Amino acid sequence: MxxxxxxxxxxxxxxxxxxxxxxxxxxxxxxxxxxxxxxxxxxxxxxxxxxxxxxxxxxxxxxxxxxxxxxxxxxxxxxxxxxxxxxxxxxxxxxxxxxxxxxxxxxxxxxxxxxxxxxxxxxxxxxxxxxxxxxxxxxxxxxxxxxxxxxxxxxxxxxxxxxxxxxxxxxxxxxxxxxxxxxxxxxxxxxxxxxxxxxxxxxxxxxxxxxxGGAPFEEAAPVVGIELPVIQTREVAPGEPVGYGNTWTAEAPSRIATVSGGYADGLIRAMGPRARLWDGETPCPVVGRVSMDLITVDVTHLAAVPASLSILGPHQGVDALAEAAGTIGYEILTSLGARYARRYKG
The missing domain is CATH 3.20.20.10 (Alanine racemase)
Structure with missing residues (x-):
């Protein structure tokens, strides 16, 4: 993938x-x-x-x-x-x-x-x-x-x-x-x-x-999920920065996963450190800036690095992701880019 x-x-x-x-x-x-x-x-x-x-x-x-x-x-x-x-x-x-x-x-x-x-x-x-x-x-x-x-x-x-x-x-x-x-x-x-x-x-x-699946219909069943493949992982030492502008610096030894996805795919740059990606039930914070094609994620706490991480799903719906980006669910949905492999169920 x-x-x-x-x-x-x-x-x-x-x-x-x-x-x-x-x-x-x-x-x-x-x-x-x-x-x-x-x-x-x-x-x-x-x-x-x-x-x-x-x-x-x-x-x-x-x-x-x-x-x-x-x-x-x-x-x-x-x-x-x-x-x-x-x-x-x-x-x-x-x-x-x-x-x-x-x-x-x-x-x-x-x-x-x-x-x-x-x-x-x-x-x-x-x-x-x-x-x-x-x-x-x-x-x-x-x-x-x-x-x-x-x-x-x-x-x-x-x-x-x-x-x-x-x-x-x-x-x-x-x-x-x-x-x-x-x-x-x-x-x-x-x-x-x-x-x-x-x-x-x-x-x-x-x-x-x-x-x-968006607000204000709180009873709505979730319709959209997004999984982003992990391209690479690296060990980062304390004091080392990650991403554009050095906006995040490791305070302890960290394992950072770089996933395929970014603001060209509708994952808005402003969501930055407020967003999470998920490995099953476990949240993983975004570190550094969201760039055009890549997002860096702290996976230090995971027992193993997964093949992919979820950014939209049952634990973080479209409105929660929108809130992290300071926008609304409409913008998240309508910004989803053409590079995703679309999988329809039903």
């Missing part, structure tokens, strides 16, 4: 979707967000596994992702595009039966003129100020868009990971003011919104990070 192995448990992914589907409640459709190549795990494999569980609608960020996903899943499932109908996307949207979530009056005009009768959805801005038609604009165009039959009218919560944040109730109120009484299906909740409770669920939920 010359490269790290990325283990992806599709059975755990499917179990997470089933659990979030159950939390969404009866009569609510549960879709799945598979943007950024299925959060770094392979959108095609992820979507096919979820389709077998019953997912019938997938969300991607841009039309190009939709094109790749359509090739993977075939003509059946609906593929919605968060970025909407961008200039230059018309042929792709038409030929691959993508559903753009229209975010502005300009996009609405482009879509209705270029592809009359083609399915679309609408994204509203309920206060996040990122994507979506703002309330005043919506008042001006709703009587044009609603008769055309949008597949979905949605918005996105900014603070759903914090259940007590007042922004959640404010956005729910805004979304209701813009959409109560319409005939089109509605959606407000991603993973965090599902956990906020039924009043946020409406007609469709669209979990993302929770499917892949």
């Amino acid at each position: 010359s490269t790290g192995q990325l283990h992806i448990d599709l059975d755990a992914l499917a179990a997470n979707w089933r659990a979030l589907d159950a939390k969404s409640g009866a009569g609510v459709e549960t879709a799945a967000v598979v943007k950024a190549d299925g959060y770094g795990l392979g959108a095609g494999r992820v979507a096919r596994a979820l389709a077998r569980e019953g997912a019938r609608r997938f969300f991607v960020a841009v039309a190009e992702e939709g094109a790749a996903l359509r090739e993977a899943v075939g003509p059946g499932p609906e593929i919605a595009v968060f970025s909407g109908h961008m200039a230059g996307d018309t042929d792709m949207i038409h030929d691959l039966a993508l559903t753009p979530m229209l975010n502005s009056i300009d996009q609405a005009t482009r879509h209705l003129e270029a592809l009359p009768g083609h399915p679309f959805g609408v994204q509203l801005d309920s206060g996040m100020n990122r994507l979506g038609i703002e309330p005043a604009e919506w008042a001006a165009v709703r009587d044009i868009l609603l008769p055309a039959g949008p597949r979905l009218v949605m918005s996105h919560l900014a603070c759903a990971d914090e259940p007590d944040h007042p922004m959640n109730a404010a956005q729910l109120k805004s979304f209701r003011e813009m959409t109560d009484g319409i005939a089109a299906p509605r959606s407000l909740a991603a993973t965090g919104g599902i956990l906020l409770g039924p009043e946020y669920h409406f007609d469709l939920t669209r979990p993302g990070i929770g499917l892949y």
